[in-house]
Amino acid sequence: MDDSSMRTLSRAGAVAAAASAVLLLAPAAHATPPGDNGTVKIHDASTGEELRRNEPHVCTFYLDAFGFDGGQEVDWHINAIPPSENKGETVKSGALTLDDQGHGRTEDLSLPDGHYKLFWNFDGEKGAAKHKVFWTDCEDEQEPGGSTPSGSASPSPSSGASEAPPAEPGTSATPGSPAGGGATASSSPSASPQGGADGDLA
Helix, strand or coil: CCHHHHHHHHHHHHHHHHHHHHHHHHHHHHCCCCCCCCEEEEEECCCCCCCCCCCCEECCEEEEEECCCCCCEEEEEEEECCCCCCCCCEEEEEEEECCCCCCEECCCECCCCEEEEEEEEECCCCCCCEEEEEEECCHHHHHHHHCHHHHHHCCHHHHHCCCHHHHCCCCCCCCCCCCCCHHHHHHCCCCCCCHHHHHHHC
């Protein structure tokens, strides 16, 4: 075998060795090691589980986890923080096993209006627990229902309309009621013919 053939073979061997090294290293470079990979969000109860946004102002809510290891077990608790009363006190807690995709959610939760902090603990976490700070405020959602009684005055004019004309005999549209009201009738023709009805509403 001449020198040129030897050189060609050695080059081919070097290329093959390099290619096999790349193939061996590739899986390790793309594999995600188990552990602290995911995130947790606060979601309003009406928000879909697939949305990955955090909602820090809620009334009824749930905790929604994404991107953790499949089957990971989670312990969580929520503490009241200032300016809430009972600051530092644990007000809710629970446990959750995530699905094969590392996703999971709690049932719907509710707390008194206030300021809170979620702590999310699991095997493989690095450093402190994952956490989220949020507010609950259900008072705003209940306000619209409390202001409806003011409209209840509208049915009353029909019941009181028959009593008002004797007190205001100046309506020229009612010929049967001017019993002794001739002087006042002449002073009020400029008023609207519906003045009696407006007086009932006032």
